[in-house]
Structure formats: C-alpha cells, structure tokens
Amino acid sequence: MVDKAKDAIALLKADHRAVADLFEKFKATTSKSKQKSLATEICTELVIHTMIEEEIFYPALKGKIENDLLDESYVEHDGAKLLIGQIVASEPGEDFYEAKVSVLSEEIEHHVHEEEMPKEGMFAQARATDVDLVALGASMAARKEELKAQFKSEGLPTPTSRTLKPVEIELGEPVA
Numbered sequence: 001m002v003d004k005a006k007d008a009i010a011l012l013k014a015d016h017r018a019v020a021d022l023f024e025k026f027k028a029t030t031s032k033s034k035q036k037s038l039a040t041e042i043c044t045e046l047v048i049h050t051m052i053e054e055e056i057f058y059p060a061l062k063g064k065i066e067n068d069l070l071d072e073s074y075v076e077h078d079g080a081k082l083l084i085g086q087i088v089a090s091e092p093g094e095d096f097y098e099a100k101v102s103v104l105s106e107e108i109e110h111h112v113h114e115e116e117m118p119k120e121g122m123f124a125q126a127r128a129t130d131v132d133l134v135a136l137g138a139s140m141a142a143r144k145e146e147l148k149a150q151f152k153s154e155g156l157p158t159p160t161s162r163t164l165k166p167v168e169i170e171l172g173e174p175v176a
Contacts, residue, residue, distance in 0.1 A: 081159035
C-alpha cells in the first residue's frame with residue numbers, strides 16, 4: 001500500500017484543495033485587507049505549487065505520459081503566472097482586482113480538472129508508470145518547505161515563464 005502522506009499525487013491534490021478553499025474564502029469576503037491577505041496567500045501557494053511541479057513532478061513524467069498533457073500544463077502554469085504577477089502588483093479596490101482573482105480561480109479549476117481526471121488525467125497516467133511516487137513526493141515536500149522558508153524571508157519572487165515568448169503588446173485606455 002502506498003503511503004499517501006508521502007505520495008506525490010496526494011501532496012499535489014492536498015495543494016489543490018487548500019488553494020480551492022482559499023479562493024472560496026476570497027469570494028466570501030468584502031474586506032479589502034482580508035482580500036489582500038488571501039490573494040497573497042493564494043499567489044504564494046500557487047507559485048510554490050507550480051515550482052515543485054515544474055522542477056520535480058513534470059520532469060519525472062516526461063516521456064512516460066502523454067506529451068500533450070505536459071505541454072498544456074506548462075502553458076496553463078504560464079497563463080496563471082501572468083495573472084499572479086498582475087494580482088501581486090495590485091491592491092484590492094483597484095479596477096479588475098477581483099476579476100483577476102476570479103479568472104485565476106477558473107484557470108486553476110480547469111488545470112486541476114485536467115490533472116485529476118480519472119483514467120486520462122495526468123495523475124491517472126502517472127500512477128500507471130514506473131515512477132516512484134513516494135520518493136518523488138518526499139523530494140517535492142522537501143522542496144516545498146525550502147521554498148516556503150525562502151519566500152518568508154525574501155518575499156515572493158517574480159514568476160518565471162517557461163513557454164511564453166516576449167511579444168509587444170500595446171496597452172490601451174483603461175476600461176471605464
């Protein structure tokens with residue numbers, strides 16, 4: 001029997017539930033200070049989660065699960081990182097602040113669905129491989145604790161994109 005406390009998939013699913021709970025708390029409050037606190041916690045959790053997936057989990061699965069799933073996951077992470085950067089640089093009460101958190105929630109919900117889908121999802125495919133998910137989970141848990149300590153002392157770093165190319169974008173007049 002797999003020790004679920006150290007299993008990589010159990011660790012990632014626990015992260016998914018924790019972030020979903022934070023999004024629900026965000027939706028339930030109108031307090032600007034509570035929104036800021038929750039949004040900061042959401043963004044921190046998501047940056048850590050994406051880092052452990054991209055540094056440890058996804059590379060361990062490369063060539064063992066459908067490449068399209070991995071490719072889409074990296075791109076979905078990068079889309080989320082764009083919103084995370086926008087949220088971290090804003091304040092509650094600013095135009096589109098709550099909308100950005102809401103859209104981030106929807107993007108994460110979609111990403112989680114694709115990872116957790118029975119049979120064809122990433123986690124189901126990972127379970128069918130020869131990857132030692134318990135050892136992988138231990139590595140991920142250790143890296144997660146390291147990142148939490150680092151971010152606590154140094155602050156949240158600028159998210160790193162792995163799939164996006166620099167493009168010119170013209171910023172128009174703000175929506176009134």
